[in-house]
Amino acid sequence: MKPSVSRPTQLSDSDPSTGGASTPPAGFFPSHLLDEVRPLIDAVRQREASAVNAGLTQLYWHIGRRISAELRQGQRDTNHQQAIAALAMQLTAYFGKGWSAQQLRHCPRFAKTFPDEKILSAVRRELSWPHLKALIYIDDLPQTRLLYRNLPRRTLEHEPTARAHPIAAV
Template sequence: MIINQSIITDIKNIIVQSKDKAIRAVDHQRTLMYWHIGKRIFEEEQEGKERADYGKFLIKYLSEQLQPEFGSGFSVRQINLYRQFYRTFPIVHTLYAQLSWSQYKLLCSVDSKSKRDFYSAEAIKNNWTVRQLERQIYSNLYERLLVSNDKEDVLSVAKNEKLPSDAKEIIKDPVYLEFLGLKRETAYYEKDLENAIITHLQEFLLELGNGFSFVARQKRIHIEGDDFFIDLVLYNRLLQSFVIVEIKTHKLTHQDIGQLQMYVNYYDRIEKLPRENPTVGILLCANKNDAMVKFTLAEGQRQIIASQYKLYLPTEEQLLEEVNKELKSFEEK
């Protein structure tokens, strides 16, 4: 008797999906438990707020009573975290079942509601792991997008309340590529960088922005007897357009911009379908001169973007200083 082997695959998928749903359901109930514990502690603190150090004494007392029976999840540090969790997310119906308790712990460290809303929406939309969420928070994704956009646009795109009308609403500058694992103090050819990106393609597409998928590398185009090779061709489903990426390990020149403009024009005239939006070109460069980019391109154009790449994440202090400097510069324009 011949049995259709697809039944094995289907049943395995059912088992795996059911287990994943069960794990998420249990984690969400745990998250709700911690929220209610935090709420109860806060309410009790309010009753005794006229007594000095009552809150500190209460949490220490609760830990002594609960930890022997329920384990290390009720240490003083953890109980303080539950209280902070409630204070950070004071409305229970705003908690997302798609986010894990570990992700909520990270979000509690984010210092403004706008940023928490942004990272929550992005984590859900992109199905980020805890590690991916941590990386995006640490690399100040929110501030990097704010450099070229306003707060309302950044939040509305993240929450799927609007589709991006400009590539700059989703493409980051600078782009951090520390996941490539390239050694410090070493010179790299463009081919080396491209190969490393292909090896870590998933991380690269996530870092570049939302909605990217891979189409081709070293795409050959033939123009009147001459052959040219495009480093990377991507497609973005949010922008509904092809995205051409050229990698430059040297300081950006106006010739680089002209070359990318030619590739963008080719895709617009040869490859793009009538229902698709104009092709976007990204110059991923080690160094760039914003003024040179501005005067090389037509005023008001939205198709060519120069984004600087950095191979290593700076320290938190350096990153915040750099982002704040960029934001101040943007506000003064």
């Protein structure tokens, strides 16, 4: 026997507990439908967020390589900070927020920290950009950075002992 489903009717008034969204009357859809659909949406959102993060991380790496190469080829008297600030202004004018000089300064360091694109490919799928950004400022040996890989980003940013004593922090 098929479960009975009410025909669509006009939705009731807005429900403040749902951010003002309209709520269907009881029996509008089978009760299990929401329980089945919500995990599908959540899974796609998570996959898409991971894909966006991986894509942005790769973009920042390529930008870092280009900035580094350009600064190496440029005149020795070129002020690198001014060159990056000028690029940031141009990118911001063209693309909007997100291209500050501070953000662009992270990119060459990121490319220097992970010079091999194969390694980049592995870490960009596992770690978020904020986590990677925290890792690139650990000045110890590359092997020590691997110890930090599983620490939360906030620990890396806010715990001075995590930077000073890598073994003790892990």
